[in-house]
Amino acid sequence: MDPRTKVVFLSVACVCVGLVVGVLIGYFSGSSGRVDTAGAGESQGDLGTLLAEGDGWVSEALMTEIDQARIEEYLRKLTEKPHLAGTEGSYTLAEYVRRTWLEQGLDSAHIAPYRVLLSYPDPDKQSYVALLDGNDNELFRSAPHEPSLDLDPPANISSVVPPFAAYSPSGTVEGDLVYVNYGRTSDFTQLESMGVTVAGKIAIARYGKTSRGRKLRRCQLRGALGLIVYSDPADTVGTGPAASGRPLYPRGWFGPGTAVQRGHYLYGQVEGEPLTPGYPAKDYMFRLNESESDPLPSIPAHPIGYNDAWHLLSAMEGPDAPSSWRGGLNITYRLGPGLQASGRARKVRLQVNVNREVRPIHNVIGVIRGRLEPDRYVLLGNHRDAWNLGGVDPSSGTSSLLEVSRAFGAMVKRGWRPRRSLVFCSWDAEEYGMHGSFEWVEDLGKILTERAVAYLNVDMAVRATYSLRGRASPQLAPALLEAAKKVPWPVSAPEGKTMYDVWRKRTPEIDDDPDTKPRVDLPRSGSDFAPFVHRIGVPSIDLAFFHVGIWDYPLYPLYHTAYATFHLQKKIIDPDFLFHRAMSQLWAETARSLADALLLPLRLSEYGTVLGGMLADLETRYGDQLAVRGISLETLTSAVNNFTTAAEAFDAEVTDAKITNPFVARMYNDQLMQLERAFIDPQGLPGRKFYKHTIMASRLYSSATFPALGDATYLAVNSEEGTEGAWRNVQKELSVITFTIQSAANTLTALELTS
Numbered sequence: 001m002d003p004r005t006k007v008v009f010l011s012v013a014c015v016c017v018g019l020v021v022g023v024l025i026g027y028f029s030g031s032s033g034r035v036d037t038a039g040a041g042e043s044q045g046d047l048g049t050l051l052a053e054g055d056g057w058v059s060e061a062l063m064t065e066i067d068q069a070r071i072e073e074y075l076r077k078l079t080e081k082p083h084l085a086g087t088e089g090s091y092t093l094a095e096y097v098r099r100t101w102l103e104q105g106l107d108s109a110h111i112a113p114y115r116v117l118l119s120y121p122d123p124d125k126q127s128y129v130a131l132l133d134g135n136d137n138e139l140f141r142s143a144p145h146e147p148s149l150d151l152d153p154p155a156n157i158s159s160v161v162p163p164f165a166a167y168s169p170s171g172t173v174e175g176d177l178v179y180v181n182y183g184r185t186s187d188f189t190q191l192e193s194m195g196v197t198v199a200g201k202i203a204i205a206r207y208g209k210t211s212r213g214r215k216l217r218r219c220q221l222r223g224a225l226g227l228i229v230y231s232d233p234a235d236t237v238g239t240g241p242a243a244s245g246r247p248l249y250p251r252g253w254f255g256p257g258t259a260v261q262r263g264h265y266l267y268g269q270v271e272g273e274p275l276t277p278g279y280p281a282k283d284y285m286f287r288l289n290e291s292e293s294d295p296l297p298s299i300p301a302h303p304i305g306y307n308d309a310w311h312l313l314s315a316m317e318g319p320d321a322p323s324s325w326r327g328g329l330n331i332t333y334r335l336g337p338g339l340q341a342s343g344r345a346r347k348v349r350l351q352v353n354v355n356r357e358v359r360p361i362h363n364v365i366g367v368i369r370g371r372l373e374p375d376r377y378v379l380l381g382n383h384r385d386a387w388n389l390g391g392v393d394p395s396s397g398t399s400s401l402l403e404v405s406r407a408f409g410a411m412v413k414r415g416w417r418p419r420r421s422l423v424f425c426s427w428d429a430e431e432y433g434m435h436g437s438f439e440w441v442e443d444l445g446k447i448l449t450e451r452a453v454a455y456l457n458v459d460m461a462v463r464a465t466y467s468l469r470g471r472a473s474p475q476l477a478p479a480l481l482e483a484a485k486k487v488p489w490p491v492s493a494p495e496g497k498t499m500y501d502v503w504r505k506r507t508p509e510i511d512d513d514p515d516t517k518p519r520v521d522l523p524r525s526g527s528d529f530a531p532f533v534h535r536i537g538v539p540s541i542d543l544a545f546f547h548v549g550i551w552d553y554p555l556y557p558l559y560h561t562a563y564a565t566f567h568l569q570k571k572i573i574d575p576d577f578l579f580h581r582a583m584s585q586l587w588a589e590t591a592r593s594l595a596d597a598l599l600l601p602l603r604l605s606e607y608g609t610v611l612g613g614m615l616a617d618l619e620t621r622y623g624d625q626l627a628v629r630g631i632s633l634e635t636l637t638s639a640v641n642n643f644t645t646a647a648e649a650f651d652a653e654v655t656d657a658k659i660t661n662p663f664v665a666r667m668y669n670d671q672l673m674q675l676e677r678a679f680i681d682p683q684g685l686p687g688r689k690f691y692k693h694t695i696m697a698s699r700l701y702s703s704a705t706f707p708a709l710g711d712a713t714y715l716a717v718n719s720e721e722g723t724e725g726a727w728r729n730v731q732k733e734l735s736v737i738t739f740t741i742q743s744a745a746n747t748l749t750a751l752e753l754t755s
């Protein structure tokens with residue numbers, strides 16, 4: 001029997017059982033042991049109800065319900081006080097979110113606490129960078145915090161945590177300075193080729209291009225004493241004649257010289273909390289000693305703004321920095337080491353007073369229980385903790401989330417209930433390394449693996465208003481694009497009326513193609529979708545309104561500074577909160593379509609396109625070298641083709657299916673939902689056991705192909721010694737990815753265990 005015939009055969013075969021058991025599902029579904037009556041009425045359990053599509057009116061009603069004035073009020077409330085993870089401020093907002101969700105009509109809302117390692121500046125001892133003269137007198141000392149500004153409405157930034165490098169060890173180091181540009185591996189290679197090293201020196205790096213933790217680890221590995229990181233005006237204001245005209249905060253969106261970016265300096269991304277890697281940080285969980293935890297840094301670091309950096313950089317000695325290393329300050333950028341003999345400064349002191357502490361954090365989880373499939377979850381999440389008052393990151397997302405949940409609650413009050421459950425998540429301690437979401441996913445991993453349909457994340461909902469940045473697992477992209485066609489672009493735009501129109505014109509998938517779709521990237525890293533993607537393979541989406549296209553710096557200039565206030569949104573970014581409303585509409589409609597449709601709106605052939613692209617990249621980049629080694633890509637090509645064929649056939653079958661049996665719907669939906677799990681390798685990637693997603697994992701060496709195979713091939717091609725071992729690794733990774741892709745294809749075809 002051909003597999004498609006088997007599907008039909010089995011579909012028919014299970015109709016009889018299905019009718020009976022389907023009705024039982026209706027009565028006894030979910031952990032509560034009963035189905036919700038709201039919306040189901042007396043027809044509960046009959047076949048028509050089990051097979052019904054979502055109520056047609058809800059999509060439109062949800063959109064209309066979402067109200068920008070309420071989002072503004074939520075944001076005003078959320079940005080009144082600091083809400084740093086592990087502090088009273090964050091707990092107070094956790095309670096506020098929980099209460100709000102109950103008031104809005106969610107069925108339940110609870111706090112999910114964990115105890116995690118966090119990091120705070122010593123309240124009594126300032127961290128700073130200083131220039132010292134020959135007698136150790138201080139000539140200059142960096143500012144303890146960003147100065148307050150007179151604003152209407154006021155923003156009390158004096159209560160925001162002072163700038164610091166979270167998880168830095170405390171300590172004082174003194175010595176010469178070396179400028180390392182962005183602190184990328186390529187920067188260190190170039191520096192060393194010019195005969196300059198950071199060993200025994202204090203490094204100074206500018207923010208951007210690579211994570212804080214990686215900058216610090218690279219310095220640590222090369223024997224640096226410590227690291228100073230600053231925001232260069234080239235990155236936060238721009239360069240060229242236009243730069244001087246760009247308005248700085250509080251007049252505008254660009255970074256003033258007093259603004260300092262906070263952040264965590266852990267190395268790595270997907271371990272979760274540093275002392276309980278891989279397991280939830282519950283009270284009874286075994287904890288590593290700090291000395292045993294790999295992501296924690298061992299040399300001190302401290303961030304400063306560009307006014308303070310000017311004092312350090314302008315005093316430096318040594319060769320001129322290469323032209324691409326020069327930033328936007330009015331000085332000659334030099335590499336160091338050492339300070340100019342003509343000046344009085346003789347050395348730099350870096351003093352860091354930062355403590356690590358295990359403290360409680362509080363996720364909030366709110367649920368609207370599904371009417372027919374309460375054991376299938378569509379999750380919407382955003383983190384709540386902030387380094388600052390949270391005007392953008394994350395409270396623009398939190399205010400949008402609260403409006404999405406309110407709109408859904410209003411629909412419930414009107415008698416609607418989604419087919420599947422909606423789960424709203426307010427994460428804590430994202431800023432410290434996504435601890436809230438990681439610990440929760442570690443804790444509930446088995447349940448989520450079985451039941452999570454999709455995870456939809458919004459972090460900084462509105463950081464600018466130029467275009468939409470959409471990231472999605474391939475099979476989810478079509479549902480996102482469909483929702484974007486329903487959401488109006490909030491202001492009049494020459495590109496069109498809907499979000500889809502403007503998005504595809506301003507950030508096209510293919511440049512200069514009039515028929516292009518909008519650009520949708522893969523959700524690889526950067527916010528709370530990471531545990532869902534990398535640990536358990538839940539298809540995920542991440543959304544933001546952003547500026548790229550008009551401004552290159554990928555983060556907005558005031559990111560993690562004290563100046564990301566309510567004022568920044570109200571007076572500068574989104575005064576009428578129309579983009580916040582549009583984000584809530586897009587988020588809500590995407591979630592509704594996933595929660596309500598009889599058959600999940602996932603398109604698996606999109607995954608085939610992504611795999612095909614990765615294969616093509618591998619062939620272009622390394623095909624010749626692989627051929628010389630006698631390594632054939634034939635089997636991998638066969639697996640990719642098998643996957644593509646299976647995915648296309650599956651999509652076609654689902655599209656054409658006339659569903660008369662709820663068990664058949666459930667069977668298709670399970671296959672749709674579980675496909676992403678097939679790309680999870682429980683063993684993880686080589687040397688990176690917590691990166692379990694074989695397609696979405698970050699790649700260590702830039703390339704657009706399969707992560708582990710691409711990295712292994714890069715190493716084999718570029719290694720001088722021991723190439724036999726390196727080529728053996730290529731063979732191994734080639735076979736692993738081939739097996740994984742073919743296994744994924746099998747989940748779409750084989751209903752019997754015949755092969």
Ligand SMILES: *[C@@H]1O[C@H](CO)[C@@H](O)[C@H](O)[C@H]1NC(C)=O
Pocket residue numbers: 156158159
């Ligand atoms: C600002 O916050 C600090 C710390 O919470 C508080 O002591 C101070 O009174 C606040 N200032 C204003 C003007 O609200």
Ligand SMILES: *[C@@H]1O[C@H](CO)[C@@H](O)[C@H](O)[C@H]1NC(C)=O
Pocket residue numbers: 289291292
């Ligand atoms: C971990 O810490 C405990 C208590 O401080 C100490 O007894 C033990 O020797 C440490 N173990 C390691 C491996 O550092």
Ligand SMILES: *[C@@H]1O[C@H](CO)[C@@H](O)[C@H](O)[C@H]1NC(C)=O
Pocket residue numbers: 257306307310329330
């Ligand atoms: C150079 O830049 C620094 C830091 O932004 C500033 O304080 C100083 O006034 C500037 N000097 C000149 C001559 O523009």
Ligand SMILES: *[C@@H]1O[C@H](CO)[C@@H](O)[C@H](O)[C@H]1NC(C)=O
Pocket residue numbers: 635636638639642738742
């Ligand atoms: C692809 O499918 C064909 C036909 O079923 C099969 O012979 C081949 O072994 C499959 N490829 C892989 C890599 O398993």
Ligand SMILES: [Zn+2]
Pocket residue numbers: 383393394430459460
């Ligand atoms: Zn954030």
